[in-house]
Amino acid sequence: MSFLSLVGIELKKIRRSKIFLILLIPVIMMWIPGIINADMNFDLRGIPITPENNFFIQGFMGMVWFMIPASLVICTVLLSQTERSNKGILKMLSLPISTTKLCLAKFIVLLILAAVQMIMSIGAYYICAAIVTNAQDYNFILAPLYVCKIVCSLYAAAIPMAAVYWAISTFIQSPIFSVGIGLASIVPSVLMINTKIWFAYPMSYPFYLLMVAYGRAAEGVYETQIAWLPWLPVAVGITILALAVSCVRFGASERR
Numbered sequence: 001m002s003f004l005s006l007v008g009i010e011l012k013k014i015r016r017s018k019i020f021l022i023l024l025i026p027v028i029m030m031w032i033p034g035i036i037n038a039d040m041n042f043d044l045r046g047i048p049i050t051p052e053n054n055f056f057i058q059g060f061m062g063m064v065w066f067m068i069p070a071s072l073v074i075c076t077v078l079l080s081q082t083e084r085s086n087k088g089i090l091k092m093l094s095l096p097i098s099t100t101k102l103c104l105a106k107f108i109v110l111l112i113l114a115a116v117q118m119i120m121s122i123g124a125y126y127i128c129a130a131i132v133t134n135a136q137d138y139n140f141i142l143a144p145l146y147v148c149k150i151v152c153s154l155y156a157a158a159i160p161m162a163a164v165y166w167a168i169s170t171f172i173q174s175p176i177f178s179v180g181i182g183l184a185s186i187v188p189s190v191l192m193i194n195t196k197i198w199f200a201y202p203m204s205y206p207f208y209l210l211m212v213a214y215g216r217a218a219e220g221v222y223e224t225q226i227a228w229l230p231w232l233p234v235a236v237g238i239t240i241l242a243l244a245v246s247c248v249r250f251g252a253s254e255r256r
Helices: 003-013 019-036 038-042 051-085 088-094 099-136 144-171 175-186 202-217 228-249
Strands: none
Touching: 003 099, 019 038, 019 051, 019 099, 038 051, 038 099, 051 099, 051 144, 051 175, 051 202, 099 144, 099 228, 144 175, 144 202, 144 228, 202 228
16 A cells, blocks of 8 residues: 555544544634724834734744644644544554555645644734735735745644654653643743754744745844754754654554
8 A cells, every 4th residue: 555545544534523623623713803902003112113014923933832832732642542432543553555655644644734824824814914904994915925935934833743643742651641641741841942952842843934924024123044954963863863763662562
């Protein structure tokens, strides 16, 4: 069985689940306050940023700090528990298929779900920006190319974090402990981006990139250059290591 076929099977397994609703709820929760408090974008307290850029960045700030990581944590656990609830993992492991392929197929599904949530976020932004534009008689709508560029960079930055959460879900069998550790890891991300070793903490990557975008939109507030070194090699190393641990641990308890 090809790898793409495995990914297709995994997608079919979640087709009737409520996982897409779980992805949509945080998006709605993050943008509703932006509509309610739209007038605050004109009170910038001396920060040199335009209201439309402030609206965009403030809306995504809660997403990248908490909602996207939390969604990844929940999705990883759901993907793991989908197999264990009906002992489906035993049936899959009994087939002449590499466990590494099975593990990576599920990880690809996790990335697809993350991409779906990012697309939802873009859609929610433009809907809310249109509503606020009409209500405030001011154009809050940014160019699609700029918005998609920022969101795609946030998505790419979230891949190492997704790999770490996937490793945690395969290493820790208890969903309660897996979710608890994942959610607890989100909190320090804001503090980590202000340290010299922020690149060693993948949960801070999306927030770091958003703050760089904030610095470019509001000159003098934050750094405007991305420190690719040592970030990029460290991020790649963390992703590879996390996926290696996942492949080794996937289905380990069921194979005993």
